[in-house]
Amino acid sequence: MSVQSAGIILYRFIDAKLQVMLVHPGGPHWAKREDGAWSIPKGIYEKDEDPLAAAKREFREETGHEVDGVFIDLGEIKQPSRKIVHAWALKHNFDTSKIVSNLFSIEWPPRSGKIQQFSEVDRAQWFEVQEAKKKILKGQRPFLERLMQQLDYIPKNTEVAHYFE
Template identity: 55%
Template sequence: MPKQSAGILAYRNIDKQLQIFLVHPGGPFWKNKDLGAWSIPKGEYEEEEDALAAAKREFEEETGQSISGDFMPLTPIKYKNGKVVQAWAVLAEIDHTNIKSNYFEMEWPPRSGKKASFEEVDRADWFDIATAKQKMVPAQVPLIEELAAMF
């Protein structure tokens, strides 16, 4: 069975302009990448786990902030590697300046035998639709398009 992830597409309306909340992955591989690197807060979950509950958990793990509201399911997307991402859109007000992400550990520098710890998410921000489409991992763009079509 392909891996599966669940995530939250938080949005808000500022002066009748739809804005999307995205996070930037932490770690050395993403440090200097911007366009095509940002994502909705999301993460993998087990088959027996409720996908929406997993999406909320992952949101909190990656941002340090809980999220609630009227979650609208979006059409799942599929990455080239076969991973399926289920996402829900929700109207929310998230403080992008106060992100407290979980950490992950990896060998760094490569082949050094040394372990280093990095934040899963190193920053977050709100973007208008056009900018979000440029910043976001290309496979996730249909999520924004589906949300925008609702307004």
């Protein structure tokens, strides 16, 4: 059975432009990676756990804040790693400067015998959806497309046929 993960994409409109909030993974492996490294706040859940409840818990663990409201179900996507991610979208104007993430421990540098702690998420940021397409992990990109379809959103000055390429 595949690993199951659940997450929440926050979105808002600024000057009629769709923006989404993404998080950048913490730790030394991701420190210098930008394009194709950002993610939706998400995490693994057990098969007997409610996926939306898990998504809310993971959002809280990765950002330090709780969110609630009317969620848009964006469905599931199988990642290149074979993990299944289920995502929801929520309209919310989150202050990314107030992020407080949980920590994880790893041996760093490798084979050094030193265990160090790092934030699971080192920062969060709002991106216009076109920029978010470049920043987000490739396997999560379809969630942005599904969100745009659910919101019936077409960016101005963009040829629709080329937008989803």
